[in-house]
Amino acid sequence: MRIRKWFMKQQWRIVQIRTIWNLIYGIFILAGLYVGYIPILADMGIMGPFIFAGIVFFSFLIIGYIYDRVLVMWAPSQEVTYERNPYQYVPSPKDHIFWFPIYSTILDACEQLAEEFNMDTEDIKATKKHYAEIQKLRPERNEDIDRSVELRKEFVAKYKFNTEIAEEVDDE
DSSP: OHHHHHHHHHHHHHHHHHHHHHHHHHHHHHHHHHGGGSHHHHHTTTHHHHHHHHHHHHHHHHHHHIIIIISOTTOOOHHHHHOOOGGGTSOOHHIIIIIHHHHHHHHHHHHHHHHHTTOOOHHHHHHHHHHHHHHTOOTTSHHHHHHHHHHHHHHHHHOOSOHHHHHHHHHO
């Protein structure tokens, strides 16, 4: 995942740099074409196009600042920031199709091995019951999201496999 993230970051940087270079090249091309039509800049010689390019570039920066900071026209609506991802709490379709059958198979195999060696299987049965309850939940129903949070808290409180998750649940 780190390598993929690094490549994505490099791609993003190249795209951003390409945009800035296109802006600078475009400004210099415009400066070279239009400097002859502006008498003050034409009299400056080689510095004329650079001054014209600087004026156009800084005007772009000022317009960008006004657009970004003053008008805040790009800001997402606040409704979106308050929405939560339902799949954070409720299983996604991938979980139903792929992960739950794998979990079920692993838990069945563990239960058979535990029974063969005369070990206690109550925890395995409780885990299977927990997954069966979670698999019934759907993100389309708001009460399922609330139920999922309750099930998670109950399960983690009883079986503290991971101390970080247990602390996170305790903080909630």
